Amino acid sequence: MSETKLSARQEAMVEFIGQFIEENGYPPTIREIGKACGISSTSVVNYNLTKLEREGILVRDREVSRGLRLAETLREGMGNLIRVPLVGRIVASEPCPVPGSDFAIFGSDEAIELTRDIVDRNDDLYALQVQGDSMVDAMINDGDVVIMRPHKDVKNGDLVAVWLLDREETTLKRIYKEGKRIRLQPANPTMQPIYIEDPATVEVQGRVVAVIRRPN
Amino acid sequence: MSETKLSARQEAMVEFIGQFIEENGYPPTIREIGKACGISSTSVVNYNLTKLEREGILVRDREVSRGLRLAETLREGMGNLIRVPLVGRIVASEPCPVPGSDFAIFGSDEAIELTRDIVDRNDDLYALQVQGDSMVDAMINDGDVVIMRPHKDVKNGDLVAVWLLDREETTLKRIYKEGKRIRLQPANPTMQPIYIEDPATVEVQGRVVAVIRRPN
């Protein structure tokens, strides 16, 4: 779609509409747009509005007063904020909860709002709060919130939450598949890696996409 | 103001209005509110609307179609997103930059958008990206982003960035004033604290309000 097709008048209209909505909380009328952009006739405003709609710049609800909104605002408002459900706590001594299996230990309305600056996509992300100091070797403190993505494709070097069957503990490590064995590398470079000879004894719960800490 | 004064009908109206705005991008009319809440008369809707306005729940623009908005939405929309400038990198071997003294090493448009869920207030917050593994004893990795608040009032137990004059290094520690001396406690509980006998040799750069890590 070419965006250069917008005339100066149409560009002014779009700018005014956006400004108006932000100021007043509701869209302007045809006549308000006309007055602001120096258009005397309502039909001209209507004409250009229909044009902008066909261009995809805005969405109109016909027969409705103030029934228009900017498509841009629609996407920005919906897409820039991501609500991630806080589904539970992660403790070393027990398997960490996942959204599918058990339900949330917090109310389902418990969620963390994040921006695209922190997590780019939102494909079934969920959040867990770390309890205890058992994750210090993963550079993660008590109280930290980890944002998880269901594992699906785990690549070498990913920071993942795994449940170790034989040790009966949950841990956060970087995972490397080295032939038949698996190496679990702590994030803290001063700690030693764990080598797992039997891949069946590790269950990857998910990949850590972000860690958020709020000291006191 | 007592919030329990809302009747069931008024509460339903508020809920419907918020839902309607989110769905359509513009507020409902009096008659739409009435139909949705089972009110046959427009005057009743108008009556309760005026009541809600006096209660501070919503704002009305008189004589204007769809001229209403929720006060809550007003605050949330404007204030929920916080832009924090990314002013530079923090390295152990040099003093960390602060917004006032040196200017941003990144473009001034370099900023991170955060929500109120991560940082509550926005009083001159700024962000620094950690470079190097020198902060591992503060449980902070290479590449982590720390959100800082200019120090002002530093309380015991705050996680702060300090410049140590005699060691010539920047470090992130929890600070405790114990009489005349200062104790700098690493976040990693396995590490030993540093004791500073002369308070003049530490310069508090700011308080860490959040740490954000995005593993690869």
Place this chain on the structure above:
DNA sequence: CTTGACTTAGAACGCGCGTTCGCGTTATAA
């Protein structure tokens, strides 16, 4: 020049929608 697509103007139509008024119901207090 004529033709036709694009854009602007002005005016009229008609329903949308906020406002207002009268009146009935219920509740709490004097």
Place this chain on the structure above:
DNA sequence: TTATAACGCGAACGCGCGTTCTAAGTCAAG
């Protein structure tokens, strides 16, 4: 009981506002 207020209903008034029709000005192609 009456008085006052809070709350509800329905109808009518009147401007707000989207729609539509006619007409005219602009500009490039033929």
